[in-house]
Amino acid sequence: MPWAMATPTRTRGFFEALFFHVGTGFWGFSCGGLILALNGKGVSVTTLVEPQQKIDPSPSQMMDWYRQMVLIRAFEMRCAQSYQQQKIGGFCHLYVGQEAVAVGSIAAVRPSDYVITAYRDHGHAIARGMDIHPLFAELYGKKTGCSHGKGGSMHFFDAEKNFFGGHAIVGAHIPLATGLGWAAKYRKEDRVVLCYFGDGAINQGSFHEALNLAGLFKLPIIFMVENNGYGMGTHLHRASAVTDLKLRTGDAYGIPGKDVDGMDCVAMYRMMVAAAEYCRKGNGSIFLDVKTYRYRGHSMSDPQKYRTKEEVAQYQEHDPIGRLEKQLKDAHVLDDKKVTQISDEIHARVEAAHEKADADAYPDTADVWSDIYANPYGDYKL
Amino acid sequence: MPEIQMREALNQAMCEEMQRDPDVFLIGEEVAEYDGAYKVSQGMLAKFGPMRVVDAPISECGFAGLGVGAAMVGMRPIIEFMTFSFSLVAFDQVVNNAPKVRHMSGGQLKVPIVFRGISGPGQQLGATHSWTVDALYTHVPGLKVVCPTTAYDAKGLLKTAIRDDDPVIFLENESMYGLRGEVPDEEYLLPFGKADIKREGTDCTVVAWGHGCLTALAAAEKLHKEHGIEVEVVDPRTLRPLDMPAIIASVQKTGYCVTVEEGYPQCGIGSEIAAQLQENCFGYLDNSVIRVASLDVPMPYSKPLLQHVLPGVDRVADAIKKAIYFQG
Ligand SMILES: Cc1ncc(C[n+]2csc(CCOP(=O)(O)OP(=O)(O)O)c2C)c(N)n1
Numbered sequence: 001m002p003w004a005m006a007t008p009t010r011t012r013g014f015f016e017a018l019f020f021h022v023g024t025g026f027w028g029f030s031c032g033g034l035i036l037a038l039n040g041k042g043v044s045v046t047t048l049v050e051p052q053q054k055i056d057p058s059p060s061q062m063m064d065w066y067r068q069m070v071l072i073r074a075f076e077m078r079c080a081q082s083y084q085q086q087k088i089g090g091f092c093h094l095y096v097g098q099e100a101v102a103v104g105s106i107a108a109v110r111p112s113d114y115v116i117t118a119y120r121d122h123g124h125a126i127a128r129g130m131d132i133h134p135l136f137a138e139l140y141g142k143k144t145g146c147s148h149g150k151g152g153s154m155h156f157f158d159a160e161k162n163f164f165g166g167h168a169i170v171g172a173h174i175p176l177a178t179g180l181g182w183a184a185k186y187r188k189e190d191r192v193v194l195c196y197f198g199d200g201a202i203n204q205g206s207f208h209e210a211l212n213l214a215g216l217f218k219l220p221i222i223f224m225v226e227n228n229g230y231g232m233g234t235h236l237h238r239a240s241a242v243t244d245l246k247l248r249t250g251d252a253y254g255i256p257g258k259d260v261d262g263m264d265c266v267a268m269y270r271m272m273v274a275a276a277e278y279c280r281k282g283n284g285s286i287f288l289d290v291k292t293y294r295y296r297g298h299s300m301s302d303p304q305k306y307r308t309k310e311e312v313a314q315y316q317e318h319d320p321i322g323r324l325e326k327q328l329k330d331a332h333v334l335d336d337k338k339v340t341q342i343s344d345e346i347h348a349r350v351e352a353a354h355e356k357a358d359a360d361a362y363p364d365t366a367d368v369w370s371d372i373y374a375n376p377y378g379d380y381k382l
Numbered sequence: 383m384p385e386i387q388m389r390e391a392l393n394q395a396m397c398e399e400m401q402r403d404p405d406v407f408l409i410g411e412e413v414a415e416y417d418g419a420y421k422v423s424q425g426m427l428a429k430f431g432p433m434r435v436v437d438a439p440i441s442e443c444g445f446a447g448l449g450v451g452a453a454m455v456g457m458r459p460i461i462e463f464m465t466f467s468f469s470l471v472a473f474d475q476v477v478n479n480a481p482k483v484r485h486m487s488g489g490q491l492k493v494p495i496v497f498r499g500i501s502g503p504g505q506q507l508g509a510t511h512s513w514t515v516d517a518l519y520t521h522v523p524g525l526k527v528v529c530p531t532t533a534y535d536a537k538g539l540l541k542t543a544i545r546d547d548d549p550v551i552f553l554e555n556e557s558m559y560g561l562r563g564e565v566p567d568e569e570y571l572l573p574f575g576k577a578d579i580k581r582e583g584t585d586c587t588v589v590a591w592g593h594g595c596l597t598a599l600a601a602a603e604k605l606h607k608e609h610g611i612e613v614e615v616v617d618p619r620t621l622r623p624l625d626m627p628a629i630i631a632s633v634q635k636t637g638y639c640v641t642v643e644e645g646y647p648q649c650g651i652g653s654e655i656a657a658q659l660q661e662n663c664f665g666y667l668d669n670s671v672i673r674v675a676s677l678d679v680p681m682p683y684s685k686p687l688l689q690h691v692l693p694g695v696d697r698v699a700d701a702i703k704k705a706i707y708f709q710g
């Protein structure tokens with residue numbers, strides 16, 4: 001279990017100090033990793049949450065992450081093909097480029113912790129350990145799908161794995177995370193909530209209301225903005241008045257924020273170990289501004305006129321899979337032969353799952369009447 | 383007359399009104415630099431600049447409210463919801479602020495705003511993205527609700543909506559943006575509350591609008607070909623105000639009525655039409671009014687399930703046969 005690696009290290013706490021009131025506004029600065037941000041009342045919200053640099057994941061852990069990331073990418077490439085073949089309907093948002101975020105973060109928590117995300121959810125579902133056959137089946141609208149064909153790409157669910165979706169209305173699931181956190185705290189359960197959303201979602205009222213609730217009630221939630229720079233075709237700078245996103249939570253809601261390199265699985269993991277520990281100790285929530293990038297268009301029909309090929313190529317140079325591959329090669333646990341072997345093996349697995357799902361049956365049309373009420377009041381039909 | 387796509391007709395309506403009145407502006411997600419998620423606002427940024435064609439962050443409640451506020455001081459905002467499913471995030475602004483400010487200020491203020499975008503179950507987008515909001519908004523006093531079926535109607539009605547001094551909900555359909563229709567070069571406006579007979583017939587009245595109207599027309603054609611049944615398709619074009627006199631006149635002629643909508647049957651537009659018909663022309667009805675709507679369930683993703691839920695041509699044709707006691 002990766003989470004068993006989390007050894008207790010430096011004490012983390014919620015550091016508060018009084019500062020002079022500075023005009024009517026607020027200001028913040030960062031020094032040596034200690035982030036200070038002053039709010040209008042002159043109270044500083046400070047975090048000493050630092051990534052657990054001392055933790056070195058074992059080679060076998062890293063190999064596991066590597067396989068997961070390769071699997072996610074292979075899954076997504078198959079999805080792109082299936083979408084072209086019209087096996088997938090509706091909207092389909094691929095996770096290619098962002099793999100390290102889901103893999104590195106979920107690796108640092110326990111199966112009992114809660115996970116909730118937006119519509120770009122394939123990577124999280126796979127990192128959470130969901131089998132890929134029911135995922136393909138869901139995409140193809142089959143009865144064997146993880147949501148029995150009711151949800152589609154944007155609505156993967158697995159209650160047993162504490163994976164609470166897959167949500168398509170931008171920002172709408174963020175308050176749900178506060179409910180998950182509330183329940184854990186209320187029941188005195190040792191759980192944290194992982195809540196993922198995009199940089200576009202932070203401009204929704206639901207985000208701000210949820211963050212205030214989480215800050216007010218000190219709920220054990222790790223809020224992660226998967227900051228890939230764009231909400232559809234709109235760059236962060238054209239959507240957000242303040243683009244240093246942690247300033248939008250630390251000052252405002254008493255939730256400390258940190259930047260994380262989301263293209264680096266190990267960095268992601270180290271940060272998450274610390275964040276989870278902070279939350280488990282009852283300190284409240286954490287906000288992580290995870291810098292990442294999506295290689296593909298927003299969805300399958302996006303001409304991508306808002307960015308250049310060069311920009312995409314630049315980020316691809318820091319590819320999260322390539323990076324981990326290099327780390328593993330440097331540690332002599334991986335070589336080119338093994339890379340090919342893993343790739344072949346995973347592609348075969350993906351192809352087999354796809355074929356099986358493709359051959360599965362569609363749900364019965366009568367199934368449209370199920371999964372609506374716990375106690376149906378009868379079929380109201382015309 | 384030139385034939386243009388419905389999206390071009392909508393684009394022309396907005397451009398003409400913006401040229402005419404400097405108080406008109408368009409705000410919404412991806413409307414400017416991206417040229418609109420569905421290309422309805424294509425080229426408008428270049429024409430009118432970033433103060434009048436405005437890319438908003440994903441903050442529907444915020445920019446819908448911004449529009450209402452600007453309208454309170456006399457501007458004429460056009461709010462584009464990428465789809466009306468996302469208008470639910472701004473529901474309070476649309477059903478509370480926009481239509482109530484005139485009333486609560488005792489008539490001192492007006493709110494000349496247009497909320498426009500896609501309504502309808504779309505293409506396998508799942509339950510939350512597939513709202514047909516026609517009935518939701520038609521329920522609200524103070525709002526006007528428009529749902530065009532053709533490019534011609536779309537242009538004339540959108541221009542009227544922009545000039546109207548009250549909040550207007552303008553419902554479009556994704557699968558209809560590319561439909562072509564004749565639109566005259568010279569300027570025209572179409573009045574609210576005035577139905578259009580999309581097909582004349584004597585055997586049964588079918589009331590349908592927007593995408594449902596296309597289904598109704600296809601069903602009418604099928605019944606004509608297969609059985610010589612002549613269906614009259616009445617398109618109310620605006621759901622509030624609703625042209626009941628036109629619907630009643632048609633029913634007085636045919637004696638039968640079927641309503642078609644892509645929203646839900648419970649408390650739907652069809653329910654309202656049926657109720658008004660029995661209140662106002664009961665004696666002319668030779669059978670009960672039959673409502674065809676989506677099945678009363680959340681919209682499923684899976685294609686065969688979704689097709690089963692939506693009111694298709696066969697379901698409409700069967701309802702018409704049932705309504706007129708047709709056996710054969
Ligand atoms: C309330 C709402 N408004 C608009 C949309 C349409 N939409 C879907 S994704 C998206 C962009 C979101 O960007 P971001 O949050 O950065 O996530 P990313 O796609 O980059 O993962 C938009 C505008 C939506 N689904 N819900």
Ligand SMILES: [Mg+2]
Nearest residue numbers: 198199230231
């Ligand atoms: Mg984004």
